[in-house]
Amino acid sequence: MGDGFDLGGIAARPDTGVSRFRDRAGAAAAIRLPPPLTSARKAKILGLNGARVYGVEPKLFRNKAENDGIERLRADYRNAPRPDFESHGPRSRAEFGAFLKHSGNRSG
Numbered sequence: 001m002g003d004g005f006d007l008g009g010i011a012a013r014p015d016t017g018v019s020r021f022r023d024r025a026g027a028a029a030a031i032r033l034p035p036p037l038t039s040a041r042k043a044k045i046l047g048l049n050g051a052r053v054y055g056v057e058p059k060l061f062r063n064k065a066e067n068d069g070i071e072r073l074r075a076d077y078r079n080a081p082r083p084d085f086e087s088h089g090p091r092s093r094a095e096f097g098a099f100l101k102h103s104g105n106r107s108g
Contacts, residue, residue, distance in 0.1 A: 035041070051058045065071065090096035 048058060050056075051061070090099045
């Protein structure tokens with residue numbers, strides 16, 4: 001097949017394909033960047049489109065979420081953090097074995 005090499009029946013030569021595309025369109029024109037991310041675009045991407053589809057009013061939902069029990073616990077913790085860094089469960093293979101023995105080797 002001439003001076004090129006065969007790729008599954010397609011002859012590949014250095015003067016075809018990519019180089020021809022670059023000559024015709026230009027490398028800069030081949031890369032089309034998306035518009036910059038603004039706050040409005042981020043809001044749409046991260047939930048406003050879905051809210052519209054499911055009939056959820058974002059402002060009402062946000063107000064409800066800001067006043068729920070979890071948010072109150074978070075606010076309390078932010079005002080007076082009390083990290084204990086305690087591990088609540090087996091911390092080694094031996095402790096895990098003792099746990100299984102004590103629990104009767106039950107799963108779930």
